[in-house]
Amino acid sequence: MRYWLMKSEPDEYSIDDLKRDKKSAWFGVRNYQARNFMRDDMSVGDPVFFYHSSCPEPGIAGICKIASKPLPDKTQFEAGTKYFDPKSTIEKPIWMCVEVAFVKKIELISLAALRDVKALAEMRILQRGNRLSITPVTETEWQYIETKLVK
DNA sequence: GCCAACGTTGGC
DNA sequence: GCCAACGTTGGC
Numbered sequence: 001m002r003y004w005l006m007k008s009e010p011d012e013y014s015i016d017d018l019k020r021d022k023k024s025a026w027f028g029v030r031n032y033q034a035r036n037f038m039r040d041d042m043s044v045g046d047p048v049f050f051y052h053s054s055c056p057e058p059g060i061a062g063i064c065k066i067a068s069k070p071l072p073d074k075t076q077f078e079a080g081t082k083y084f085d086p087k088s089t090i091e092k093p094i095w096m097c098v099e100v101a102f103v104k105k106i107e108l109i110s111l112a113a114l115r116d117v118k119a120l121a122e123m124r125i126l127q128r129g130n131r132l133s134i135t136p137v138t139e140t141e142w143q144y145i146e147t148k149l150v151k
Numbered sequence: 152g153c154c155a156a157c158g159t160t161g162g163c
Numbered sequence: 164g165c166c167a168a169c170g171t172t173g174g175c
Contacts (some may be wrong), residue, residue, distance in 0.1 A: 053173060054173050111174080128157040
């Protein structure tokens with residue numbers, strides 16, 4: 001089992017949206033590293049921190065879990081949308097996604113609060129210049145956050 | 152809105 | 164394969 005952190009802009013899709021939907025495809029990822037995590041490294045049941053980015057209060061807003069094997073991201077075939085990729089074909093899709101299932105909403109753990117914790121200094125999300133929308137979380141980091149910061 | 156950092160593109 | 168130009172991310 002591996003642990004993950006997945007970013008979403010709450011204006012686009014928030015933890016409340018996932019709570020309502022129970023389950024959702026994590027579509028729209030157009031970065032190869034992030035895609036490869038979904039395609040190659042995730043397993044059904046892996047726990048995920050749901051992170052709100054590009055918003056007034058960025059931080060971890062909830063917990064969800066991986067709920068499907070990798071699937072072709074349908075939005076890559078939708079001509080005229082911002083996720084359309086003309087290089088992709090049904091036979092050879094370029095972009096993959098997974099489904100995630102809601103686990104719980106938590107009291108927001110702000111980015112500032114995460115930065116305050118020495119034990120989390122090495123977290124990918126806190127590294128300078130990090131922009132990757134999906135990052136692995138180590139077991140140590142997960143346990144620390146889960147036991148000490150999640151409310 | 153600004154800007155640093157990073158990824159992608161495309162000419163050579 | 165190099166690298167400059169450009170686009171995007173995301174915190175502030």
